[in-house]
Amino acid sequence: MNDQIELIAGNKIDQTKWDHCIEVSTNGLIYNTYNYLNAICPIWAGYVVNDYEAVIALPYKRKLNIPYWYTPPFIQQLGFIGTINEQTQQNILIQLIKKHPYGSLLFNHQNTEITRFIHAEPKPNFLLHLNQPYPEIYKGYSNELQQHIRKAARTNLVYYKDTPIKKTIDLYKQFHRHQLKQVTEFEFGNFFNYCEQAASFSQQCFTRSILNEEKEIMSTALLLRDNKRIYNIMNTTTPAGRATAANHYLFDQIIQEFSEEQVWLDFEGSSIPGVQYFYQQFGTIKETYFVYHYNHLPFPLNLLK
Structure with missing residues (x-):
């Protein structure tokens, strides 16, 4: 039939x-x-x-x-x-x-x-299952990543959960605009409106950031969530943040926060070799x-x- x-x-x-x-x-x-x-x-x-x-x-x-x-x-x-x-x-x-x-x-x-x-x-695309305790996940990190995290921890960086969605999107536009020529302000506006509603009514959108001692954003991520995955939709690191391994520390803190949950962290993938290498350091698996x-x-x- x-x-x-x-x-x-x-x-x-x-x-x-x-x-x-x-x-x-x-x-x-x-x-x-x-x-x-x-x-x-x-x-x-x-x-x-x-x-x-x-x-x-x-x-x-x-x-x-x-x-x-x-x-x-x-x-x-x-x-x-x-x-x-x-x-x-x-x-x-x-x-x-x-x-x-x-x-x-x-x-x-x-x-x-x-x-x-x-x-x-x-x-x-690159995925990491968060169903294990954090120490077990940490064992899968590369030695280089572990060194970066220890370095970041010595610089008094702060894991912050309340960066406004608009601020995270604006920073993403500021530092990635050359890669986003095809994305219109109308499309950014549609995405922002969705995120605001998802954050307010279903907690399916949230931000996580790393701040320095002056409370300046060093690295930030806008994430979506459903019953299967946490999605890394936008991720931005400032020049000062790169110098302190803030983005390494940010994803380590995200992993620590959501460890032992039955979800995947979806890094969202990239065709850029350097970005792929960064994701792979967390012990991710590749998805096509x-x-x-x-x-x-x-x-x-x-x-x-």
């Missing part, structure tokens, strides 16, 4: 059924929840299999009146979630490419078969997610980017 497949506009989706699929699926991450998608993506749709047995979220935009699927900022993994066979995945992929002949798609770490079929580009870009537009539209 063939699966029933339906493409539904975001504002027509049954939120309760959608979020239930995300919550009970091991690859259903926070980026796929209904409220997060609504906050981050002005327009999105979702393919639904049968009665929300499986879903895939598809943000889209228009350029020159041509609709296309795109990868929004502050979202790392989307893709197929729930109970779905490979043939149904392929059928949906054929449909969505036919609907929008140009696009970029995000797939999650469990979508290995379909991404192999389409030759999607693998991307690295995927990005797929295609252009089936006719000439000369296929020259557009």
Whole structure:
């Protein structure tokens, strides 16, 4: 019996059924929840299999009146979630490419078969399970990291839990703006609004920072949380903070705070070798997610980017 497949506009989706699929699926991450998608993506749709047995979220935009699927900022993994066979995945992929002949798609770490079929580009992510006591996790740190933490501890740095969300976002924009040329102020505003609401109503967003003796921020992180992971969405270290290993100390303190909880610390990954090396020092495991870009537009539209 063939699966029933339906493409539904975001504002027509049954939120309760959608979020239930995300919550009970091991690859259903926070980026796929209904409220997060609504906050981050002005327009999105979702393919639904049968009665929300499986879903895939598809943000889209228009350029020159041509609709296309795109990868929004502050979202790392989307893709197929729930109970779905490979043939149904392929059928949906054929449909969505036919609907929008140009696009970029995000797939999650469990979508290995379909991404192999389409030759999607693998991307690295790094995870650390926090279910052990802190001393056990600490044993997995590299010797170099342990030295950095001891150095930081001697400089009277303070672990601080009340940095305003806006301050953390502003610092991120200040020190990373050259990497964020594609992210608009409107998109930053949408993300800030989501974080404010998530912090107020569900404690799913919070900040952690390292301050010096003058109470200046040396390093700060904005984190999201669900029942599976704590997500490192934004992380910024000042020049003074780098000199004191403040970021090493920050993540060590985060790990210590949440140790023995049944969640993963999701460092969010990076293709930059130095950043990867930093994450690996904590004893992380590597997880692979995927990005797929295609252009089936006719000439000369296929020259557009």
